[in-house]
Amino acid sequence: MDPETFRRDLTAWLDANADELTPPYEGAGSMDEQMAHYSHVKRSLYDAGFGRYGWPESVDGLGGSPLLRAIVGEEINLRGLCDPNPWTMIEVLVPTVIEFARTEVAAALVPPFLRGDEMWCQGFSEPDAGSDLASLSCRADKTDGGWLVSGQKIWTSFIQYAQRCVLLTRTGEPNSAHRGITALLVDVDSPGITYSPIETMHGRLDFAEVHYDEVFVPTERLIGEENGGWQVAMDILPYERSTTFWHRGALLHRRLSDLVAQLSDSGDLSDTSAKAIGEVFLSLVAFRSRSRDTQYRLARGQQLGVETSIDKILITSAEQQLFEAVRDLLPGVVEFDGGDHAAMWRTDYLYSRAASIYGGTAEIQRNIVARRLLDLGPES
Amino acid sequence: MSGFIEPEDAGLLASSFAAAMLDAPDPGEADQALYDLGWADLLAASPAQGAAIAFGALGATGSAATLLDDVVVHALGVPVSPSTCVLFDATLYTNPAAPQPGDPRSLMEDNPFVVNGLVSSRVERATTVLIAVDEFEGTAVAAMDAGLLREPEPTGIDPAHAYRHVSVRIPTDAVTPVNAEGNWEDAVTAARMALSYQLTGGARWILTEARQHAIDRVQFGRPVASFQAMRHKLAESLVLIEGAESLGATCLRDPDPMKAALAKSLAGKAALTTANHAQQVLAGMGFTAEHRLHLWLKRMLVLDALYGSYKSLPTEIGRDLLIYGTVPRLIQL
Numbered sequence: 001m002d003p004e005t006f007r008r009d010l011t012a013w014l015d016a017n018a019d020e021l022t023p024p025y026e027g028a029g030s031m032d033e034q035m036a037h038y039s040h041v042k043r044s045l046y047d048a049g050f051g052r053y054g055w056p057e058s059v060d061g062l063g064g065s066p067l068l069r070a071i072v073g074e075e076i077n078l079r080g081l082c083d084p085n086p087w088t089m090i091e092v093l094v095p096t097v098i099e100f101a102r103t104e105v106a107a108a109l110v111p112p113f114l115r116g117d118e119m120w121c122q123g124f125s126e127p128d129a130g131s132d133l134a135s136l137s138c139r140a141d142k143t144d145g146g147w148l149v150s151g152q153k154i155w156t157s158f159i160q161y162a163q164r165c166v167l168l169t170r171t172g173e174p175n176s177a178h179r180g181i182t183a184l185l186v187d188v189d190s191p192g193i194t195y196s197p198i199e200t201m202h203g204r205l206d207f208a209e210v211h212y213d214e215v216f217v218p219t220e221r222l223i224g225e226e227n228g229g230w231q232v233a234m235d236i237l238p239y240e241r242s243t244t245f246w247h248r249g250a251l252l253h254r255r256l257s258d259l260v261a262q263l264s265d266s267g268d269l270s271d272t273s274a275k276a277i278g279e280v281f282l283s284l285v286a287f288r289s290r291s292r293d294t295q296y297r298l299a300r301g302q303q304l305g306v307e308t309s310i311d312k313i314l315i316t317s318a319e320q321q322l323f324e325a326v327r328d329l330l331p332g333v334v335e336f337d338g339g340d341h342a343a344m345w346r347t348d349y350l351y352s353r354a355a356s357i358y359g360g361t362a363e364i365q366r367n368i369v370a371r372r373l374l375d376l377g378p379e380s
Numbered sequence: 381m382s383g384f385i386e387p388e389d390a391g392l393l394a395s396s397f398a399a400a401m402l403d404a405p406d407p408g409e410a411d412q413a414l415y416d417l418g419w420a421d422l423l424a425a426s427p428a429q430g431a432a433i434a435f436g437a438l439g440a441t442g443s444a445a446t447l448l449d450d451v452v453v454h455a456l457g458v459p460v461s462p463s464t465c466v467l468f469d470a471t472l473y474t475n476p477a478a479p480q481p482g483d484p485r486s487l488m489e490d491n492p493f494v495v496n497g498l499v500s501s502r503v504e505r506a507t508t509v510l511i512a513v514d515e516f517e518g519t520a521v522a523a524m525d526a527g528l529l530r531e532p533e534p535t536g537i538d539p540a541h542a543y544r545h546v547s548v549r550i551p552t553d554a555v556t557p558v559n560a561e562g563n564w565e566d567a568v569t570a571a572r573m574a575l576s577y578q579l580t581g582g583a584r585w586i587l588t589e590a591r592q593h594a595i596d597r598v599q600f601g602r603p604v605a606s607f608q609a610m611r612h613k614l615a616e617s618l619v620l621i622e623g624a625e626s627l628g629a630t631c632l633r634d635p636d637p638m639k640a641a642l643a644k645s646l647a648g649k650a651a652l653t654t655a656n657h658a659q660q661v662l663a664g665m666g667f668t669a670e671h672r673l674h675l676w677l678k679r680m681l682v683l684d685a686l687y688g689s690y691k692s693l694p695t696e697i698g699r700d701l702l703i704y705g706t707v708p709r710l711i712q713l
Contacts, residue, residue: 007713067713253707257706257707260701260702260705264703264704265705269699269702269703274695274698275694275695277694277698277702278693278699279694281698281707285639286623286624286626286627286642288710289623289711290623292712293626295713310618310619310622313619314619314623363612366615367608367611367612369615373618374591374615374618376591376594376595376605376614377605377606378606379607380602380607
């Protein structure tokens with residue numbers, strides 16, 4: 001299906017079902033409310049077919065270009081119908097699971113995730129393996145019919161809602177770095193998994209610290225090769241920076257539009273506001289232009305890689321500039337004001353501070369650009 | 381765009397243009413060499429893509445060829461020629477008592493004009509200068525003798541490029557109306573797009589020089605490229621350049637005035653940020669007249685200052701957004 005026809009059909013359907021798809025809560029809602037609404041929106045899109053395009057038939061999709069998935073998330077975010085964060089998990093994890101997991105495992109487990117009936121999470125970071133991911137130490141030891149996993153993970157988003165977790169484990173010697181890592185698809189209700197949520201600075205339980213105590217994972221849940229987990233992780237990262245970034249770019253576009261409408265309504269045409277708005281818009285357009293190129297490269301089947309660090313740096317700058325501009329141009333709203341409207345600006349302002357940390361810090365991204373794209377040789 | 385140039389052909393054209401530019405340091409000779417290579421036909425057949433190819437080469441080679449005159453002349457709907465140049469960023473002040481704006485013949489009235497704007501080094505060898513004035517009901521274009529705008533010494537920071545500011549009073553009969561089919565807005569859009577390709581081409585050259593220096597220069601027993609502070613400066617330069625190149629390509633696919641202004645602004649930001657970072661990486665060497673950085677820095681400053689600088693364009697664009705109260709999507713899948 002060509003993207004233009006798809007978008008036309010999708011937007012007509014979204015308009016016709018606007019009432020039913022609009023969040024029932026005021027403001028940002030609680031996390032439980034958000035997750036319930038996310039499931040509802042996903043299910044509705046799936047039943048209408050739109051949520052199945054861009055995914056292969058092997059996981060109950062309807063085929064077609066990944067551009068179609070970019071379009072669905074874009075339109076949802078432009079309308080503010082659903083919080084984008086739970087949505088990212090599918091886009092980040094599923095393409096890699098389809099490519100690297102056993103066909104029958106993907107065929108059985110992916111469809112409920114696409115339908116919004118289930119949630120997945122991602123167990124990569126550890127207390128001592130953040131930016132230095134290859135030093136992770138959560139062990140998976142061979143046992144009859146599978147592995148026993150023991151160790152600790154951190155920053156695991158949505159585990160309290162999740163049924164599965166894509167987990168990176170140490171299967172080689174402790175110092176085997178990226179060579180001795182294995183990826184497993186773990187059921188979150190397996191005995192031996194316990195977690196405690198971590199509260200963020202914007203007052204949410206976005207993620208958790210997770211303990212694995214001799215958690216049994218059957219052989220068929222291997223993703224990729226044994227000791228081939230680094231390749232799986234490296235395959236995931238570009239997905240994190242393609243479709244989901246396009247979606248987030250749409251959200252930023254909507255929030256910039258909100259800011260412009262609010263200033264415009266108050267008759268603000270000052271140089272200060274014009275300059276700040278123009279600069280944010282420039283950064284956002286730069287990101288969206290770059291990200292558009294990336295969507296097309298993905299759609300043509302090109303392998304995405306470290307060059308997506310540029311997309312990451314561009315969206316981070318755009319997001320942080322946008323919410324700094326909110327604080328500058330709507331004085332006191334972030335700091336003092338009450339009500340849902342101010343609360344959402346405040347939440348977005350605080351959340352934007354994480355943009356230069358999650359998914360590889362701003363500094364790590366620059367290291368990658370320097371080493372891999374500019375070929376500057378090793379760092380001292 | 382009437383004729384699409386395949387990437388392979390675009391690459392060949394870019395190389396032959398670049399070679400001609402390097403062979404002819406004198407701007408007049410470079411213009412002639414590029415005309416001989418078919419620049420005018422390229423501009424006629426594929427104005428936007430042709431400009432992207434030629435201006436990318438200008439930026440990369442540091443050539444002072446005056447092709448921007450042709451881009452503006454063509455966009456105004458007047459035949460290009462190496463002996464026709466334009467008044468850039470033109471303002472032509474008429475006596476307040478003069479006839480209504482909107483009528484090109486207003487230029488013919490009996491009052492002395494003040495011609496105020498920038499001209500390239502082409503004015504030295506051109507016969508005709510075109511002056512375009514944005515008026516309420518269209519664009520008035522007039523021609524005058526280039527000799528009237530010639531000044532003995534070019535001024536400004538980039539003598540090779542030799543843009544100069546002119547502000548002269550001219551007699552009424554010095555200007556004649558020109559029948560031009562193009563308009564002011566198209567000319568500004570075309571100029572901004574062309575300049576954005578020259579700026580990103582120049583930024584690439586600067587980054588390549590700085591990168592090589594960082595790898596070759598050893599201090600404390602290791603290449604300065606191994607220090608994170610240097611690496612991050614170079615990385616940030618690349619990010620801006622790639623963003624600007626992407627936006628430049630987006631403009632080519634679907635040109636419009638707002639995209640062109642954004643592309644020009646981002647390219648200026650990329651070029652001047654890269655020049656600043658390169659200055660630190662090149663350190664003392666980069667401050668000498670011996671290293672070519674200063675030539676590119678000065679060129680980038682001039683290009684950024686033409687048709688709206690990277691710092692001033694966002695304010696214009698932002699004000700448009702505030703006036704309309706909405707933000708256009710601009711980039712579509």
